[in-house]
Amino acid sequence: MEPVLKSPIPAGTLTAIERSKQLAAWTAVDQHIKPEHRVIGIGSGSTVPYVVERIVLQGYEANKDRVFIPTGFQSKELIISSGLGLGDVDQYPTIDVTIDGADEVDLELNCIKGGGACHLREKVLAEAALTFILVADYRKNVDYLCTNFKPGVPIEVVPFAYAKVLRNLHESLRSPNATLRMAVAKAGPVVTDNGNFVIDAPFSREDMTDPYAIMARIKMLTGVVEVGLFCHMAKAAYFGNQDGSVTAKWVGGKVEQIPACQ
Ligand SMILES: O=C[C@H](O)[C@H](O)[C@H](O)COP(=O)(O)O
Known part of the structure; x- marks a missing residue:
């Protein structure tokens, strides 16, 4: 059968x-x-x-x-x-x-x-x-991206690099409100299927007129595994x-x- x-x-x-x-x-x-x-x-x-x-x-x-x-x-x-x-x-x-x-x-x-x-x-x-x-x-x-989706661009990072990548986003990439994603029914951060952390980084309309450019800059940060911008x-x-x-x-x-x- x-x-x-x-x-x-x-x-x-x-x-x-x-x-x-x-x-x-x-x-x-x-x-x-x-x-x-x-x-x-x-x-x-x-x-x-x-x-x-x-x-x-x-x-x-x-x-x-x-x-x-x-x-x-x-x-x-x-x-x-x-x-x-x-x-x-x-x-x-x-x-x-x-x-x-x-x-x-x-x-x-x-x-x-x-x-x-x-x-x-x-x-x-x-x-x-x-x-x-x-x-x-x-x-x-x-x-334009980041219009309705307010958390911003998800960025998977290796856990030990998250604070350094957050500083890079705040100071060099014009995303002052980037934050580490926290879990809801667990104390501490969200952990991906690959054992990494996620940062959510909102960007301005100006940055989202060329998402490929901002994606390339984020990918160059050491500690970043992948950026949730698919261009x-x-x-x-x-x-x-x-x-x-x-x-x-x-x-x-x-x-x-x-x-x-x-
Ligand atoms: O990591 C999750 C994925 O990128 C989803 O495909 C995306 O968040 C859309 O999910 P939904 O269909 O629930 O809006």
Whole structure:
């Protein structure tokens, strides 16, 4: 008997925000996860379960020979609990398509990622992918980064360097309010899946007119492992809207309004 693939989403009524995440995720899967795709990267966050939900709906035959690569603990559990095949990026350094969430996406498809502290592995899977696609609700669709997402740019740092990197950000990189991210149900800082700390660094509108430049400067700070600015990487971004439509922004500037999928 064929194994049953399980949707990770419990049945029930979705809130408007959750519905918009689902719309974005479903549309992106319908447009980009094709029968010939065998190696698929699965991002992290609260939008990605809807990506997996739609992939599962493609059925057992479509999925039985596929390998799914996670960006962290959450997506690994999601892949396993959905009955999909699990792999890792060291076995599959070329990924057909990676779909991931975002904290904010600008006009040129630069984005902030790392609200869930997963951006190191997420960036590896984005770079490994032949096609990298973003999915989010309408609140993340902005002209300039750091507009609605107030914590700022997540920066993963090795623990012993955090105070030095904070000083660099405060004094040299014009982010005076950069702070170490603290855990909620644990005393002390958030520790990433890689055993590192995260600094959140807000930047001004002026800095966010050229996110690549600020990303390059942060990456040069010794002790920084990865910066949650993904520049010039995504091919398209899908945003679910409150009216049930989906806005697709493509690299190069094309914008499409897509009616809701069923
Ligand atoms: O580290 C977390 C990731 O970059 C997420 O993809 C990002 O925070 C977006 O998450 P959500 O879909 O929950 O808004």
